[in-house]
Amino acid sequence: MDRLNELWARGKEFLGTEYAILGGAMSWVSERHLVSALSNAGGFGVIACGSMTPDLLDREIAATKEMTDKPFGVNLITMHPQLDELIDVTLAHKVGHVVLAGGIPPGGAIQKIKDGGAKVICFAPALVLAKKLIRSGVDALVVEGSEAGGHIGPVSTSILVQEILPHITEVPVFVAGGIGRGETIAAYLEMGAAGVQLGTRxxxxxxxxxxxxxxxxxxxxxxxxxxxSVQLDPRFPVIPVRALKNEATEDFMKTQQDVINKYQAGELDLKEAQLAIEHYWAGALKKAVIDGDVQGGSVMAGQSVGMVKSIQPAKEIIEELVEQAAAHLAIK
Known part of the structure; x- marks a missing residue:
């Protein structure tokens, strides 16, 4: 354990946790129960704000604080129309870490969070953006590869870490995407990561x-x-999302083709056609996560899903990962 503690000391200090393991913010999943469980187990839970209103987020943070006295964070989507108010809510609750996701943060958001006494974590999908974010004042970065579940970029984790880790030392960097075992955590730490982020597990x-x-x-x-998710026509952009294949995946392909045919026949204008495709998945994640419709909903999952073998307490999952990482490092 000594070597492991040495490798992720910076990440642990930054998060204020026993282990430098962030919980990925998954809409509908990363709420008070899972977030508090991860933090209580020595990791760092992160509330997925998603499309919540400020009032809903206020209640979610308050409820999480009732369930844990350990540090946890809040993930805010940069394009949320009420981003400013959501930041106010997190700062009012004295949440120590805010994760900004879904694009480059708008001017002023990073400084507002820092002025409010919280640390800012952002996603860096390329080295040039990592450097830009550091200049903007972020306190830590997450490098997430395309193996992750949900909305993803085009580059794999193994490539991103080689592009970014050797060149970024100013702030802690956490690696995410495709991590399912402790040996992989150990490998990324040895490459210079301060810690990791896992969602699917x-x-x-x-x-x-x-x-x-x-x-x-x-x-x-x-x-x-x-x-x-597959895009059939560049005129009708599809934001790439990684999820388990199901009936909805197949139906989405048919829907795209139907909409394209209607557009070409003059039955829909370009904007109407684009919106019809964009709205296909509206509510689909909730339908799967909360209602249990795993054929008609979106079952967002990372490629590490094959390493999910059973239902276990969060504490047990974290301890398993830590033991695997420590054992791997002890062999060397």
Missing amino acids: FVCAEESIAHENFKKAFIKGNARDAVT
């Missing part, structure tokens, strides 16, 4: 409120089942 935590059907889909799934 924690979906089947006992404390996760995800529907039983959703958890079963993860346990049955393997890496090849976690595929990215």
